[in-house]
Amino acid sequence: MDKNSKIYLAGHRGMVGSAILRQLSDAGYQNVVVRTHAELDLTDQAAVRRFLDSEKPDWVILAAAKVGGIHANNEYPAEFIYQNLMIEANVVHAAWLANCRKLLFLGSSCIYPKFAEQPMREEALLTGILESTNEPYAIAKIAGIKLCESYNRQYGVDYRSVMPTNLYGENDNFHLENSHVIPALIRKFHDAKLNNSPTVEVWGTGNAMREFLHVDDMAAACIHVMGLSEAEYKSCTEPMLSHLNVGTGMDVTIRELAETIGRVVGYQGEISWNTNKPDGTPRKLMDVSKLKSLGWQPKIGLEEGLSTTYQWFLAHQGQFKSH
Ligand SMILES: NC(=O)c1ccc[n+]([C@@H]2O[C@H](COP(=O)([O-])OP(=O)(O)OC[C@H]3O[C@@H](n4cnc5c(N)ncnc54)[C@H](OP(=O)(O)O)[C@@H]3O)[C@@H](O)[C@H]2O)c1
Numbered sequence: 001m002d003k004n005s006k007i008y009l010a011g012h013r014g015m016v017g018s019a020i021l022r023q024l025s026d027a028g029y030q031n032v033v034v035r036t037h038a039e040l041d042l043t044d045q046a047a048v049r050r051f052l053d054s055e056k057p058d059w060v061i062l063a064a065a066k067v068g069g070i071h072a073n074n075e076y077p078a079e080f081i082y083q084n085l086m087i088e089a090n091v092v093h094a095a096w097l098a099n100c101r102k103l104l105f106l107g108s109s110c111i112y113p114k115f116a117e118q119p120m121r122e123e124a125l126l127t128g129i130l131e132s133t134n135e136p137y138a139i140a141k142i143a144g145i146k147l148c149e150s151y152n153r154q155y156g157v158d159y160r161s162v163m164p165t166n167l168y169g170e171n172d173n174f175h176l177e178n179s180h181v182i183p184a185l186i187r188k189f190h191d192a193k194l195n196n197s198p199t200v201e202v203w204g205t206g207n208a209m210r211e212f213l214h215v216d217d218m219a220a221a222c223i224h225v226m227g228l229s230e231a232e233y234k235s236c237t238e239p240m241l242s243h244l245n246v247g248t249g250m251d252v253t254i255r256e257l258a259e260t261i262g263r264v265v266g267y268q269g270e271i272s273w274n275t276n277k278p279d280g281t282p283r284k285l286m287d288v289s290k291l292k293s294l295g296w297q298p299k300i301g302l303e304e305g306l307s308t309t310y311q312w313f314l315a316h317q318g319q320f321k322s323h
Contacts, residue, residue: 005059006055006058007031007059008032008055009033010042011065013037014065015170015215016106017061019216019219020061023223035051043082051094052095052098057095059100062092062103062106065087065106066080068173080134081137081140085140085143092105095159101157102159105147105160106222107145108138109245110131110134111142112124114131116128118284119285120287125243131281149242160233160237162222164213165213165245165284167213167214168212168214168309169312171215174186174313182212182261182306182309185202186264187320188200189262190265193265193268197269199269199272200271204275204277204279205273205279208282210254210257211248211249211286213298214305217248221298224294224296225244233294236290247285251283254279255271255273257302264310
């Protein structure tokens with residue numbers, strides 16, 4: 001990738017987008033174009049067309065999406081499917097109309113079937129039923145992959161897709177109801193420490209296994225994938241696929257995760273496991289051998305990543321007090 005390439009980064013204020021923006025800037029990319037949600041609503045087809053037609057970027061990174069945890073996905077399924085489909089369709093089509101040959105689309109590991117063989121390989125896509133709680137979101141993300149794949153096939157462009165595992169880090173969402181497991185637990189343990197609570201309740205048995213990737217590693221993976229030649233990218237994704245998994249390839253139990261967060265936060269009490277609450281899928285792990293073979297590996301260990309995330313939370317907690 002040329003350092004002078006004009007890159008439009010959609011979603012630059014989000015957790016992933018802000019990490020990508022930091023790394024592009026550190027790496028010397030000077031020509032990055034951004035717009036806030038208020039300045040450009042990506043569900044507005046005409047506005048997206050006008051914007052891309054006037055900017056004519058060399059690369060588009062699509063890190064904008066309607067994102068949330070189980071609760072939000074369950075409560076607002078219409079918003080999750082509608083907004084994500086609109087954002088993807090508008091951005092991919094307008095990029096093509098503006099003669100942009102290069103695009104990176106961010107999906108999610110929830111595209112894979114509920115009972116996919118573990119670790120989940122890229123080939124598992126569309127081989128079984130999806131987890132029902134976030135099916136509308138997953139369907140939209142699958143449509144995003146297929147949009148890129150179809151534009152590549154019909155128009156000969158180079159639109160790539162990366163599927164991250166569970167992410168965490170700076171700029172994560174610490175909302176009490178809408179957050180993912182790591183920010184939710186950091187907040188719980190932090191509050192328990194402040195209140196001298198003897199126990200912290202965590203849902204489930206603690207035996208479920210999950211994979212977590214620090215968002216700075218995710219941003220590095222995105223820039224690595226963008227830097228691959230078209231032939232290198234295709235060598236791992238064609239002829240049957242057009243997406244790449246991004247993760248650590250290693251998982252931990254929720255028990256190990258909770259204990260590590262307790263340690264990082266400095267909580268001295270006990271964890272009580274509420275086994276009346278569901279564990280969810282027993283295991284969800286990505287097979288990341290394709291990306292590894294293309295020369296990328298994560299650098300940030302879980303405890304180190306949790307520690308910097310907690311420091312970030314402490315520095316910004318004022319903004320989470322009310323929700
Ligand atoms: N977080 C994870 O664990 C995770 C895991 C796997 C995949 N991913 C994927 O990574 C990508 C980025 O996720 P993230 O965690 O960074 O999400 P995020 O923190 O919620 O950021 C998403 C960004 O998109 C913007 N956005 C949403 N709707 C928009 C619209 N209609 N027009 C313009 N901007 C809009 C948001 O702006 P506003 O806040 O102003 O609305 C926000 O800045 C998504 O595609 C997601 O599916 C995330």
